[in-house]
Amino acid sequence: MPADRHKKSSKYTIDRGMPGAFEGETVTRRAFMNVTAQTAGGLAAAAFTLPALAFALGPIFKRVPFEWQIIGTPADFTETQYDAKVLTIVDGIGEAGKALAYVRKRNPAIDNIGTQDKFNQYIALSSRCAHLGCSVRYVEAAERFVCPCHGGVYNFRGQVAGGPPVRPLDRFYTFEHDGYVYIGPRYSVNSELQRFSPRDPAEPLDGIGQYLYPSRFDTSVRPPTNNLPLPPTIPGS
């Protein structure tokens, strides 16, 4: 009996007494056919599902391209007043691809964040409300940004002064170069105006909010400055 047990546990099919076994064979033909059929089935399924998955998920990982845009010269901006500038966020789709930014020079007396940051020498606030995305309007007399939808109010620096918005107004990178002011991609800030990757409206950034609402893979990162567009040509110059 012990010898029989040893025979049954052998890795060779011939030792295990299988009908039609070959000398030195370790895998039965049935097991081999099973594995082959399952592998072929898996490959066929992958050939259908992988392209569909890549098509569905690909855009999530594709960063939205952006270009620096010239919005004026340093003389066009002051520290005390906002100037509204229209930006092209997505090219080729007309008005739907435009956004509005309120721009002023950084005022050292009140803008104490990023004083040495070359991307922060002009404050460019997005007009998109951080509650649900309506367009805010700057009321110069009150030095407030007011949202018409649910009564959101932001102070002169874009921080929430009242109503339901969950974080300050988003900002745009700005950059001064060769006598021109450029504007770049959008970023978000928390209530202390610290910079974060852009978030959607209604996504808070204070406390655990920054972890509960991580940035999307497709958002633009801080831009390189080696692709600045050429300044406009002045006729006759």
Ligand code: FES
């Ligand atoms: S969308 Fe601005 S307060 Fe609601």
